[in-house]
Amino acid sequence: MSQDAVRQIAKKTANPAEGEWLQQARAGDTSAFEQLVRPYHKLLRTHCYRMLGSPFDAEDALQETLLAAWRGLGSFEARSSLGTWLHSIATRICLRMNSKRPRRLTSGDRAAPLRSTAELGEPVPGPVWLEPMPDSELAENEDPAAILLRREHIGLAFVAMLQHLPGMQRAVLLLREVLGYSAAETADMLGTTVAAANSALQRSRQTVRAKFPVQSGEMSRIDAQGLELLLQAFLSAWESRDVTAMVDLLADDVHFTMPPLPAWFIGREFVRKFFAERVFQTPWRLQPLRGNGQPGFACYLKQAGDNRFRPGGVVLLRVSNDRIAAIDSFLDAAVCRRFGMRDEFY
Structure with a gap:
């Protein structure tokens, strides 16, 4: 050289x-x-x-x-x-x-939400589900404005939306809108023309507007102290199995998902039923974690006859207007290990 x-x-x-x-x-x-x-x-x-x-x-x-x-x-x-x-x-x-490879799906991509908690279905195996990423593995940026932008560009909802785009549109959108490359640079990186890259960007933007409503600033509407209090209340309600306290923290249209199980629920009424009739039938211990720029918890449960708490899943929360708008739980053992969950918890 x-x-x-x-x-x-x-x-x-x-x-x-x-x-x-x-x-x-x-x-x-x-x-x-x-x-x-x-x-x-x-x-x-x-x-x-x-x-x-x-x-x-x-x-x-x-x-x-x-x-x-x-x-x-x-x-x-x-x-x-x-x-x-x-x-x-x-x-x-x-x-x-x-x-x-098949497109990574969310619960809403597979089926309608349930209204009964009696049958949650069998786990859907294979590389088909959207999976979370620990914050420790994500690119870092100390600038406050950039951190807020990263939350939008790495949040579960945004990554899920990207999976609805054809590969080339997905690539162009990320290179142009997230990484900030020019049209000429993007075309060169993808081995295509500037006109084709611009066309792909236009089509991807149309899909984004249709599938990803503006959520900018949701997390910023609650300050750090308010978020910490909300998370503490969530942890307390879950560990004490207090249905009323939990429901008080939820948005009216809250979502609760649990891949690889296909079942999911939407709305406070049905999420309340799921907590009361299924989740809170088992003792739990929670430890804070972060993934996809979102707060969450490592959830350990204790089954009947066991004297230890075992990994139950990773939960990530989306907060909107001081309420919990989504509870995305991931039950796959590989996801639990990736987030550093221990094999047992006393």
Whole structure:
């Protein structure tokens, strides 16, 4: 690599060592390559998660991206930033994976909400459900305005909406609206024309407006102290199995989902029935966690005859107007492990 190319890389990054790492990596130094790409891991994983709707698929895509970048390092000539080049590789890998895998679904995509708690159905197996991502695995940003924007762009509702878009529209929307690339950059990254990229963006925006009503600022309507009090009240109501206290925290149109079970409920009346007739028939212990930029809990339950609490599921909450608008619970053991839940809880 020429010294001019090294200088070009240095101009495109906040890390002046990146050009030297690239030069060493192209000479076969795997340690230099790891130093080069490590700062991009979370950014790429987050992008792949938005594209694929599963942290497990996103991890597969990230590893494939890094392998492809290592093998193709000789083709990178610093005409764009390293981050742009890596995102281009990751996006194309995700598009290929999307073409071979079923679309990730939410409970509402599969069936109508239930009105009775008597039968919740059998778990639907396989890689079919939208899955949450722990905040610890997401790209970080300390700027308050950027944090609020990230909540919108990584929240379960937004990621679920993305899964309704065809792969190319999904990619263009993310590259343009979330990552901030220009039309020309996006077209180059996807190997298409500017006109085609703009057309895909227009169509994706139409779908977003139809399927993702404006929710900007929902979390900001409740301050940090108010949110903490709400979460404490939620934890207390759940652990004490207090139906009345729980219902007082819920929005009128609250949703309660529980993949991989197909059952879900909507509205305070039916969510109250589900808590009273099913959930609160078992003792629980909850521990706070965060996923998809949302507050939540690791939920442990104690079955009859057991003296320990075992993983029951990961719950993420969506808060709107000082009330809980959605309770999305994920019962899959793999999701529980990804969020660091212990095998038992005293």
